[in-house]
Amino acid sequence: MKASDLSTNEYSVFNATYIKAADDKALMEGLIDGLLQLVNFVKNIPVEKLEYRYAEGKWTIKDVVLHMIDTERIFAYRALRISRGDKTPLPGFEENEYVPFAFANSRSIESLLAEYQNVRKATISFFESLNEDQLLFFGTASNTAISVRAIGFIITGHQNHHLGIISERYL
Template sequence: MKNQEVKKNPEFLEYVFKLNGDIQLTEAFKSSLKEIDEIDIEQFNRIGLKTYEKGKWTIHKILQHLIDWERIWCFRAIIFARAEGTIPDAHDQEIMAKNSNADERSIEQLINELRTVRQSTILLFASFNEKMLQTNCVFFEYEMPLYTIGLTITAHQIHHFNVIKERYIPLDM
């Protein structure tokens, strides 16, 4: 599938396409799973609950955020794939992070859950046929074909893993 023209919020989707590069959805999922498997758990544990700036999330909360939002994007995908109708209003990531217990969980637990959720996401998108993957999804300020929801999930991970590399890994020095 080629990344097609989008009608609403093209800046968001251009960022998604840029982060993923010129890659097909199945390859994007494989690559994202490989990145999860390559996380240096010991390094993340050494960083612990440190943040690079007051008020920023811990690595624990970033991982929980990835898990939560992947589930939300998969819910959206299934609603569109099954022609169920509309999806509810947007969710607030700050409220969700504040009310998570991510900092009480171990890095190992969070990474295992992220891996499991990603494997489930891969199976979900593999169950969609070509017609479903090309379904036009219109919600909030977005309009995109269904397959780009999958690319949004992988781009979201790339974005946050880049933040971890740039701003959190230096805390381990």
């Protein structure tokens, strides 16, 4: 199954952007390919660009990388809860409130990439452990219905979305 095969009732309108950005790959292929894609992409960014802001109040590339890590953790946690049959509605999060407390620019890019790799490997391991039934489980996150498999595609598409923004606006 690919992201384009998902039913629109499996994710919110807000997440449609990320579903579209997931490319036309199977879920595990997208997660696995994305691991090396991000690492190679970031390693090729000139060091002087890593703390560059393309406009006042915008995030740096380091901020964006840590945002992708934080978001992946949150979405993987949502997938875990839903895949285990937890029906508790899960709250949203305000990404802009996370960045000032993440201190990404005080960290080396190597430490950010190491953390990203650990998080993505954990995400891959988690999704590999799920059976077909679990991938179809639905829960509520950010006041909307979402399937576990849609969350996996959102993780992939969210990363692709931000790599596109970095390419267009920072480099």
